[in-house]
Structure formats: C-alpha cells, structure tokens
Amino acid sequence: MINGGMVSSRFIQGMAMAIASSGLAFAALGHEYYAAGFKIVHPWAMPTAPGAKTTVAFMRIEEISTADRLISARSPIAGAIEIRGPVPVARADAKTSTMASLKALELPVGANIEMSQRGVHLLLSDVKGPLPGDRSYPLTLIFEKAGTIETMMSMSPY
Numbered sequence: 001m002i003n004g005g006m007v008s009s010r011f012i013q014g015m016a017m018a019i020a021s022s023g024l025a026f027a028a029l030g031h032e033y034y035a036a037g038f039k040i041v042h043p044w045a046m047p048t049a050p051g052a053k054t055t056v057a058f059m060r061i062e063e064i065s066t067a068d069r070l071i072s073a074r075s076p077i078a079g080a081i082e083i084r085g086p087v088p089v090a091r092a093d094a095k096t097s098t099m100a101s102l103k104a105l106e107l108p109v110g111a112n113i114e115m116s117q118r119g120v121h122l123l124l125s126d127v128k129g130p131l132p133g134d135r136s137y138p139l140t141l142i143f144e145k146a147g148t149i150e151t152m153m154s155m156s157p158y
C-alpha cells in the first residue's frame with residue numbers, strides 16, 4: 001500500500017468485485033511472499049475444466065529495490081511453464097505486437113509489475129487437471145539474483 005492512490009483504488013475495485021462475485025461481505029486479501037529486493041503478491045491461476053491442458057497464471061511483483069529477472073517457473077501441476085508476453089512486430093502499415101515466449105521478465109527498480117492476460121503472464125502447459133477454483137498448488141519461481149522462491153498459487157483471482 002505504499003503507492004497511495006493507485007493501489008488503493010485497485011484494492012477497493014478488487015474488494016468490490018470480490019464481494020459482488022461471492023456475495024460475501026469480506027474478501028481474502030492477496031497472500032504475499034518476500035524476496036531479497038522485491039515482494040510477490042497473490043500468485044494465482046485460472047481454474048481449469050476437465051480435459052483442459054493449459055492455463056495461465058498471474059501475480060504482482062512490487063517494491064522492487066534491487067533489479068532482478070524472473071528466469072523460470074515450475075509447478076507439480078504443469079509439465080512446463082513459459083513466461084509469455086507481448087513482443088513488437090514490425091509491419092509496414094501499423095505497430096502491433098504478438099504473444100511470444102520470453103527468456104526472462106525484467107524487474108526494474110521502482111517498477112510495479114502486474115501480470116495480465118494481454119501483458120506478461122505465465123503459461124502452464126501439460127496441466128495435470130482439472131484444477132478446481134477452491135484449491136492452491138505450489139509454484140516455484142526462479143530469479144536471477146533472489147534465487148528460488150517457493151509460493152502457493154491459488155486457483156482464484158482473490
């Protein structure tokens with residue numbers, strides 16, 4: 001909550017959405033993990049239906065005080081995890097981008113990274129599913145400097 005307005009409004013929006021979708025008068029706050037040089041907030045993945053082989057995972061990375069790079073991820077529920085993100089495509093008529101596998105996600109000092117479907121996210125393939133929405137699974141994140149961070153990925157955006 002160090003960023004005042006922006007975080008607060010997102011927080012309130014998140015709370016409102018959680019209350020609207022659950023019918024409950026409270027919401028679980030995002031779980032957090034502290035690494036040397038940054039904080040990881042609420043790793044989560046889309047629940048999957050039976051038969052689905054892929055899903056996507058997201059998190060926020062905040063309070064970055066030491067530049068680092070997310071270089072890989074793994075989980076017992078997925079055969080492989082790729083870091084995906086938009087990369088620019090050179091075209092004569094327009095600037096556009098396409099989704100591609102990234103070697104790493106850069107964590108610049110001072111940045112607040114929010115993974116998203118259209119931005120950077122994790123793509124889990126060969127998923128050992130179905131993955132219902134009321135569970136959590138291990139997600140190991142490997143950073144160049146901070147090393148290996150063990151997290152739990154909830155199957156819910158809240």
Ligand SMILES: [Cu+2]
Nearest residue numbers: 029030031042
């Ligand atoms: Cu959480």
